[in-house]
Amino acid sequence: MSSSIQMCDLKGQYLKIKKEIDASIQEVIDSTAFIKGKEVNLFQEELASYLGVKHVIGCANGTDALQIALMALGLKPGDEVITPDFTFIATVEVIALLGMIPVIVDVDADNFTIDPKKLENAITPKTRAIIPVHLFGQCANMEEIQSIAKKHNIFVIEDTAQATGANYKFKNGNIKKAGTIGDIGTTSFFPSKNLGCFGDGGALFTNDDALADEIKSISNHGMKIRYYHDKIGVNSRLDTIQAAILRVKLRYLNDFNTNRTIAASIYDRFLGDCPSVKVPGRTSWSDHIFHQYTLRLIKGGRKELINHLSDKGIPSMVYYPVPLHNQKAFEIYQSKATNKLFPNTDLLCESVFSIPMHTELTEDIQKYICDTIINFLD
Numbered sequence: 001m002s003s004s005i006q007m008c009d010l011k012g013q014y015l016k017i018k019k020e021i022d023a024s025i026q027e028v029i030d031s032t033a034f035i036k037g038k039e040v041n042l043f044q045e046e047l048a049s050y051l052g053v054k055h056v057i058g059c060a061n062g063t064d065a066l067q068i069a070l071m072a073l074g075l076k077p078g079d080e081v082i083t084p085d086f087t088f089i090a091t092v093e094v095i096a097l098l099g100m101i102p103v104i105v106d107v108d109a110d111n112f113t114i115d116p117k118k119l120e121n122a123i124t125p126k127t128r129a130i131i132p133v134h135l136f137g138q139c140a141n142m143e144e145i146q147s148i149a150k151k152h153n154i155f156v157i158e159d160t161a162q163a164t165g166a167n168y169k170f171k172n173g174n175i176k177k178a179g180t181i182g183d184i185g186t187t188s189f190f191p192s193k194n195l196g197c198f199g200d201g202g203a204l205f206t207n208d209d210a211l212a213d214e215i216k217s218i219s220n221h222g223m224k225i226r227y228y229h230d231k232i233g234v235n236s237r238l239d240t241i242q243a244a245i246l247r248v249k250l251r252y253l254n255d256f257n258t259n260r261t262i263a264a265s266i267y268d269r270f271l272g273d274c275p276s277v278k279v280p281g282r283t284s285w286s287d288h289i290f291h292q293y294t295l296r297l298i299k300g301g302r303k304e305l306i307n308h309l310s311d312k313g314i315p316s317m318v319y320y321p322v323p324l325h326n327q328k329a330f331e332i333y334q335s336k337a338t339n340k341l342f343p344n345t346d347l348l349c350e351s352v353f354s355i356p357m358h359t360e361l362t363e364d365i366q367k368y369i370c371d372t373i374i375n376f377l378d
């Protein structure tokens with residue numbers, strides 16, 4: 001059994017929907033409309049309707065989506081943009097590439113998303129935007145973030161690369177999909193994401209018509225009319241083949257996310273009583289659709305545990321080993337960080353590890369993984 005365990009089983013998932021996927025790809029090849037084929041618009045419309053948002057605009061990847069979002073909001077070099085310390089590098093990278101100043105804020109140690117209280121302390125007169133990241137499949141506290149943003153007149157870009165399809169529950173009972181609450185939502189269709197394609201892909205979501213126009217134009221060389229370039233843009237499109245694959249996979253997204261949620265509750269059941277690990281915390285305000293199932297090790301010894309798991313044929317990963325505030329490439333921004341203490345991110349980077357999470361897990365495999373962890377630690 002152990003030889004077959006994978007961190008993310010893309011092949012097993014593909015085999016279940018192979019017929020539909022293969023047909024969708026063949027159709028694009030037959031049409032030869034590889035760029036801007038009809039599937040791109042159809043997918044954008046279908047994803048918009050799934051999310052309950054007015055506009056979805058595809059682009060080449062999730063990092064581009066973040067960059068295009070910052071450009072579409074008209075942000076300028078020198079503007080400060082707030083982002084969490086515990087996340088993938090993409091957010092801070094695009095902020096810096098555009099000449100803006102990334103301001104890094106610590107996260108909550110239980111749900112791993114940006115801490116709204118620390119966020120408010122990081123706001124200065126130069127702050128123009130906040131990029132909360134809905135990490136590992138669970139939304140940041142958007143209700144508090146939105147109210148802080150409104151108070152200070154700051155844009156909110158939701159990075160929903162790891163949480164496509166998660167529901168956000170407002171205190172008044174309203175429910176919205178991740179990425180449809182702030183000014184712009186961005187996502188990635190990297191193959192291992194909850195909604196993944198067979199290569200690179202990404203998208204932006206917004207309810208604002210003017211912003212949607214801006215996003216479309218910027219992602220297509222800054223033009224609205226062909227060969228008339230009003231703005232400096234980029235070339236960032238979602239390929240037709242990827243859109244065709246995504247149309248098929250979108251129809252299964254709820255099932256896929258349910259499979260992940262069930263797998264997570266099975267892990268909880270097996271590991272919940274183990275004193276040496278802490279199972280992922282859930283918030284009152286968001287679904288958790290488990291892009292990753294991330295445990296915290298209470299007493300250290302992570303390297304030894306990971307090696308032991310690997311010997312037993314169990315893959316695991318550390319997302320993320322280095323806080324953004326310690327990344328070498330971003331050293332120059334450290335003196336500009338208003339809040340220089342990041343105790344929670346420091347703790348998480350030293351103690352987290354993620355175990356296999358995907359749509360094809362079985363209880364047998366999960367039991368083997370958990371028994372192996374418990375036997376080693378206890």
Ligand SMILES: *Cc1c(COP(=O)(O)O)cnc(C)c1O
Pocket residue numbers: 060061062063064087088090091133159161162187188189190200201202
């Ligand atoms: C994957 C990811 C991205 C980047 O997406 P790409 O499509 O790989 O560019 C951005 N933010 C987060 C949180 C991600 O997980």
